[in-house]
Amino acid sequence: MTNARFRRLCGACVAAALMPGTAFAATQGTLGATSTGSITIGASIPNRVQLTKLTDVSFTNQDPSVNASNAQDVCVWSNTSTKGYNVTATGSGAASAFTLANGALTVPYSVEWAGSSGQSAGSALSTGTALTGLTSAATNMTCASGPATSASLIVRISSTNLQTMQAATTYTGTLTLVVAPE
Numbered sequence: 001m002t003n004a005r006f007r008r009l010c011g012a013c014v015a016a017a018l019m020p021g022t023a024f025a026a027t028q029g030t031l032g033a034t035s036t037g038s039i040t041i042g043a044s045i046p047n048r049v050q051l052t053k054l055t056d057v058s059f060t061n062q063d064p065s066v067n068a069s070n071a072q073d074v075c076v077w078s079n080t081s082t083k084g085y086n087v088t089a090t091g092s093g094a095a096s097a098f099t100l101a102n103g104a105l106t107v108p109y110s111v112e113w114a115g116s117s118g119q120s121a122g123s124a125l126s127t128g129t130a131l132t133g134l135t136s137a138a139t140n141m142t143c144a145s146g147p148a149t150s151a152s153l154i155v156r157i158s159s160t161n162l163q164t165m166q167a168a169t170t171y172t173g174t175l176t177l178v179v180a181p182e
Contacts, residue, residue, distance in 0.1 A: 047181035049078045049085050052142045054177070057155050064162040073117040073149035076179055077138040084182035086130040087113050092174040096127045100157075100171035107161050107171055112154035119152035132182060153177070 029035030053075040059068045078085045089111050093099030099106045114122030115134040123131055139146030155175070165171060 049179045049181045050141045051179045068157040071120045071154045075143035076136045076151045077141045078136045080181045083136045086132040088130040088178045089125040090176045100173040102169050102171045109157045114152040117149035
């Protein structure tokens with residue numbers, strides 16, 4: 001082997017040894033009546049969230065002179081060090097609007113989110129815009145233990161919008177909620 005090739009090979013070995021990343025901390029046993037070795041064990045998980053306990057909303061036989069409101073308690077779990085999360089909502093209307101439709105007939109609704117359960121009002125959500133800075137009290141991914149719920153989702157249709165609806169016509173839409181860890 002030439003000196004130049006040896007220097008390139010040694011340079012590559014030194015560079016590999018100085019690279020950050022995995023540390024080789026294992027110790028090997030020696031030959032004897034017994035032999036003891038040890039290894040270092042590490043584990044990590046990525047940030048995760050989970051949204052559960054959602055229920056469909058049905059405004060049936062709603063009096064059009066009275067605002068319609070449905071508040072439900074849901075479970076949001078986050079494994080970040082702060083238990084932080086954000087929520088983004090989109091509707092099934094044009095440009096992801098919060099609307100219910102029957103063919104060409106549409107009626108808007110509004111969506112609110114509260115970072116604790118048992119609430120009948122919260123922060124208004126705008127389609128596609130994250131509500132940030134929320135924290136969860138959930139200690140279990142599905143609130144199966146600890147608090148039974150950790151947030152509130154509120155859906156509203158104003159009486160003004162209810163009055164634009166045709167009687168005996170069912171309007172439907174889909175609200176999609178995305179939670180992300182913070």
